[in-house]
Structure formats: C-alpha cells, structure tokens
Amino acid sequence: MTQAEVLNLIAQRTREILPGLDAHQFVASDRLVELGANSVDRVEIAMLVQESLNLSISRIELFGPKNIGELADLFLEKLCVA
Amino acid sequence: MLPELAVTGMGVVSSIGKGKAAFESALLKGDSCFGVMQRPGRQRDSAYIGAEMCEMHPIPGVARQTMRAASLSAQAALLVLDEAWNEAQLSEVDPCRIGLVVGGSNIQQRELERIHEEYRDRAEFLRPTYALSFMDSDLCGFCTANFAIRGLAYTVGGASASGQLAIIQAAQAVLMNQVDVCIALGALMDLSHWECCGFRSIGAMGSDRYANEPKLACRPFDKNHDGFIYGESCGAVVIESLESSRRRGLSPYATLRGWGIAMDGNRNPNPSLNGEIQAIQGALATSRSSPAEIDYVNPHGTGSVVGDETELMALRACKVTDAYLNATKSLIGHGLTAAGTVEAIATLLQMRAGRLHPTRNMEDPIDSSLNWVGGKAIDHQVENALTLSMGFGGINTALLWQRCN
Numbered sequence: 001m002t003q004a005e006v007l008n009l010i011a012q013r014t015r016e017i018l019p020g021l022d023a024h025q026f027v028a029s030d031r032l033v034e035l036g037a038n039s040v041d042r043v044e045i046a047m048l049v050q051e052s053l054n055l056s057i058s059r060i061e062l063f064g065p066k067n068i069g070e071l072a073d074l075f076l077e078k079l080c081v082a
Numbered sequence: 083m084l085p086e087l088a089v090t091g092m093g094v095v096s097s098i099g100k101g102k103a104a105f106e107s108a109l110l111k112g113d114s115c116f117g118v119m120q121r122p123g124r125q126r127d128s129a130y131i132g133a134e135m136c137e138m139h140p141i142p143g144v145a146r147q148t149m150r151a152a153s154l155s156a157q158a159a160l161l162v163l164d165e166a167w168n169e170a171q172l173s174e175v176d177p178c179r180i181g182l183v184v185g186g187s188n189i190q191q192r193e194l195e196r197i198h199e200e201y202r203d204r205a206e207f208l209r210p211t212y213a214l215s216f217m218d219s220d221l222c223g224f225c226t227a228n229f230a231i232r233g234l235a236y237t238v239g240g241a242s243a244s245g246q247l248a249i250i251q252a253a254q255a256v257l258m259n260q261v262d263v264c265i266a267l268g269a270l271m272d273l274s275h276w277e278c279c280g281f282r283s284i285g286a287m288g289s290d291r292y293a294n295e296p297k298l299a300c301r302p303f304d305k306n307h308d309g310f311i312y313g314e315s316c317g318a319v320v321i322e323s324l325e326s327s328r329r330r331g332l333s334p335y336a337t338l339r340g341w342g343i344a345m346d347g348n349r350n351p352n353p354s355l356n357g358e359i360q361a362i363q364g365a366l367a368t369s370r371s372s373p374a375e376i377d378y379v380n381p382h383g384t385g386s387v388v389g390d391e392t393e394l395m396a397l398r399a400c401k402v403t404d405a406y407l408n409a410t411k412s413l414i415g416h417g418l419t420a421a422g423t424v425e426a427i428a429t430l431l432q433m434r435a436g437r438l439h440p441t442r443n444m445e446d447p448i449d450s451s452l453n454w455v456g457g458k459a460i461d462h463q464v465e466n467a468l469t470l471s472m473g474f475g476g477i478n479t480a481l482l483w484q485r486c487n
Contacts, residue, residue: 019146041147043210051207 028069088334091170091320093162097133133313185248186269186419187239241473245422268423313415340369358396
C-alpha cells in the first residue's frame, strides 16, 4: 500500500464521521482537529481506519502524528511490520 | 389544588406520521401501518408484527454528523424536540431555566444488539463512541448539545409508564421552581428480536395468530385481543406555568390539572386493580375533579387480555363511566417507554380538534356498555381528559388534562 492509498482511506473514513467534508480535498498536511474533528471524532476515525486495515495500534502511539500524512505513515509502518 | 401548568409545545413521530399535523390527520382518519417488522435486528427466524416509522432525516438545525452518530432513539428524540421547541418558542427562554426529562430506560436494545453482533469476534475495533452511546442518558447529551437546555436533563424509568412519569417529573421540576420550562420526552424504545422474544414468551406480546393478517393483530379491548403489538414512536411536550405561557403570548393546548402514581407491589407483568384505582383516584383528587367531569379517557389499552379487563374494572370502580374512550394503540401500536407521552399528545390534539379518533379492530368490545369511539371518528369537545399508563414492575400512572378556555 502507498501513502496516497492510506491517505485516501483516512479521507474516506473522515467523511463518514464528518459529512460536511464531502467536498474537501484532503492533503497530507491536513490536521483533523482543524477540519473540525473533536477528540471523540478523531479516535473514531483512527479506529475506522485501523478496522479497514485490520491493524490494532495502541492509543499512545496514535497521539504522535501531527497531521493525516504522519498518521498515514504510522499506519504504513505498522502494515509493514504486520 | 396544584398551580396551573400548561402544555405550550409538542412534537411527535410515529408509524402513521412525522410531526403533529400528519399525526393528527392520520389519527382522525384511523390510519395504521402494521406489518412484519423489517428494521435490521428485529427478527431472527421470526416474523414479529409491529409498526415501524419511516425515514426521519433531515432535521432542520441539526447537523448531518450529529444525525449520523445518533441512534434511532436519539434521532427520534432530536426530531420531536425540534418540533416542540419551535412551537413553544423556547429560543426566547433563558437556557438555564429550561429542563428536559427523558422517559425510558434500556431504550436502545436493538442498536446495542447490532453493535455486539458486529464486533463479537473483533472487540479491538469496537467503535470508541460505544462508551457514550450505550447509555440511555446519551439522549440527554444529544438533546442538550443541540438545543439550549442548561437547567437540568436526566432520564426516568418506569417501563411502559415512563412517558407519563417524564411528564410528572417535568411538572414537578416546574412546580419546585427548578426551571421555568421543562420538556418531557417519551423516548423511542428500540426493541431487538431478543425483547420481542421475551415479551412473546411471557405472554405480553400478541401471538402469531394474525401472522397472515397483520393489520388485524392489534386489537385493544376487542374480544379477540391476545397481547400488545409493538409500535415505534416518540413524543415531547413542553410544560410551563399557565402564567408563564400567557406572559410569553402562547396559547396552550391544555392544562395539566393533576396526576397519580401508585405502586402495586408486584414485580411481575400482571396488572393490579387496586394500583390502577389508586392512580386514577390520585389524579382525580389532586385536580379536585369528580369522575363525572371526565368526558374522555385515553386508556393504556394495550390489547392484553387481563390488562384491558383490569383497566375497565378500575375505571368502573372509580365511576369514570360516562366518558368516551378510544385506543390510540390500536392505530400506532404500543410505544412502551414512549406511550405515555405520545398518547398524551394524541389526547391534546383531539382536544384541540374537537374530534375523537377511531379505534381499529374493535369488532366485539369486551364491554359494550362503555362509550367507545369505534370505527369512525366522532365530534366531541373534550373538557377533561384522563390518560392512563401502567408498566411492568407494578407502576400505575394517571394524568388529568383540562381544556384551556
């Protein structure tokens, strides 16, 4: 899987939680909090992406990424390990 | 006598109509829509009959993401609250003086069952919001996050009397000056196949004798009744003092003159004549009304053989025998936790319309000496109405409503 594919997945799952972002063009530097996702929305989005990738990542590691590009990288790294 | 309390706004959703106008029109026409239930999670090798609501989206003023995250019960709550809120012009009231009492407990069983099934073998992916959504009080969260209610909000449970209990609690919150305006919401009880199975096993839910004719299954007070038929519904009523309603220039539907609550000391589902008499007498006493003044009764009337008979015995024992009666459940089914609120709304709408709705499937009443509204609506100006609810666990409630002149 490429970063672009994971980013696309994050975008898709984010739109499910925040339907207002239907028309938003997601880029790696987007921060979920700035897109209007509150703390519960963010943990929901992260869980939905993990479910799609069949990955389980500890909550502590998920605090690291500062934008969705870094989040995609974290998922990619875990995919490679798995 | 209690200070006068008035209902200044109402919102409702049911299988026969979304919103008061559609609901009232369908009631008076005698519409119903019973069939084998289709909502996911309602059946498992079964064909339970019931009445399900149509699609609820969208609600003006409630964000799409809120509706997406909300359970069916929460969506229905937001919908009826929006209608009642606008009618009672609550945006002009200090939010700290507005309260909300949600009637119902264990109301989201079908949603929970679906989540448990979906994540049974992969608990690590359970949606984090389950920590919020499994609680009934999540409805308080949804409602207060979307409407400016900052006084109080909590749930009260009394099985099928929950809807009336919410009205009584809301009335008490206003009387005790905790808030100026309090909304009572009878929550939609979202049954899964498990609860249907339990209700059927214990003999409360109607059998499958009408499996091939679902429209005939729900028949309160008819000799061929054999249990309740479930129907999805939800309603909200806004309660404030009559004085406050006048100051705000509103024209109330009716005043809530009195009520009764009585426990009959019985954990089981069977009704209690003494408990019902005590609740009715409580409502008559607090409102200082005589039985002869009651000219309309909206009974609990679920279609249960022993329940229907006991209720009519209680009305006779209290000498409430001249009033007209019909059975709202014959049209919309039994909303369980919602029933007490939704039937109060049906009562107040009939009061304002000056017409009483028909009772479906009343071909051979168990007591033909009473003034039933049968197959056709009739004109009648209700002056004083009595509405009744009873719940498992031995709870009996009665509300007494008076026309506003």
